[in-house]
Amino acid sequence: MDRRIWLLAGAQFAAATGAYAFTGMLAPMAADLGVSLATAGQLATAYALTYALCGAPAAALTARMDRRSLLLIGLVLVGLLNLATAAAPDVGVMLALRIATGAAITLVLPGVAASMIVPPEQRARAMANVLAGMTFAFSLGIPLGTAIGGWFGWRACFVFGGAIALVAAVAVRAGLPPLPSTDRGGAGSAGRVMRRDILLVLAASLLSFAGLFCIAAYLGPIVTAITGITGAGIGAIQAFVGIGSIAGILIGGRAAMREGAAVPTALMLLLAAALLGYSSLLAFAPALWHAAPLAACVFAGSAALFALAPIMQTRLITLAPEDRAVALALSGAVALGGQGLGAAYGGVVIAAAGLAWTGVAGAMLAGLGAVLAWRAFSRG
Secondary structure (H helix, E strand, O other): OOHHHHHHHHHHHHHHHHHHOOHHHHHHHHHHHOOOHHHHHHHHHHHHHHHHHHHHHHHHHHOOOOHHHHHHHHHHHHHHHHHHHHOOOOHHHHHHHHHHHHHHHHHOOHHHHHHHHOOHHHHHHHHHHHHHHHHHHHHHHHHHHHHHHHHHOOHHHHHHHHHHHHHHHHHHHHHOOOOOOOOOOOOOHHHHOOOHHHHHHHHHHHHHHHHHHHHHOOHHHHHHHHHOOOHHHHHHHHHHHHHHHHHHHHHHHHHOOOOOOHHHHHHHHHHHHHHHHHHHHHOOOOOHHHHHHHHHHHHHHHHHHHHHHHHHHHHHHHHOOOOHHHHHHHHHHHHHHHHHHHHHHHHHHHHHHOHHHHHHHHHHHHHHHHHHHHHHHHOO
16 A cells, blocks of 8 residues: 555544544543533534534635645644644633634545545555544544643643644655645535435435444443443443454455445444344343443444445545545534434433433434445445
């Protein structure tokens, strides 16, 4: 694989780490700023919503610009905004800076650059390798940011996130050639990708994220309810999210090169089965030995979701080769939207029927996603 793909994976790692490195230090941050934990949590929400709302319009407006230049500008802005957030005097200023960071991150689309560097037959693997940068951000970069915050104070999380984004910017400037865009761009670009075939792919992706996050948003209490494990021991189960996501990226990178609907549909059904596994385990009294089947459910669900990611993105680029930036920006917005939708849906289910039904609720969404995936990938 072209070494420049690994450089782009590093850019993805830096962007994701810079976005969420502070989330493990919300409690001390809230206490220091004199706000509630819920208020401090809105810093992550503001970032995610800004990206979800601005991603596609920003991609359309900048689609004709050189991709290396956009990556460089985006990473520099993310770096500087994180450093500014580290020095912010109160939560209001921090909120404004996180909104600005959410807007800046819309310029960081390493997947678009990756699709331009490699020939079409290597595109799926390249996309998977770039997405691996995000996987490593959640399994390594963000936990490292939390550790740094624990050692030096929560503001150090933002310094860390800003520093690695700036390092990534230097690496992009030194290691990537100019990448003139081949996208059409413009105000009509978003409209051009709103076709039925593309919307089917996006809808299937939305349901995959929403289904998993019915569980993922409440994984801590679910682990306790199934196994009786509390506190730091929950992290041992959560580690299987990272392990599964890495396995999924590797599987998806290979599977995306195959045509047809069988693989994405099977992955959706695997996700549904994993989610049903949670509800099955929740039907029994807590027992420590349930940790093994629970870890298998966590692994399988994460692997299925992250295997779907490069398959979905490769399909979008195939369907919209001249509007790839907007298509991938919409894919990112759908991922964030699905996470929020799944968490909200899971909360409603817990309030109405109890924790044990969250897996069933998520599996229903994944099952519908399997139907849409079959239709989306059966078309030429």
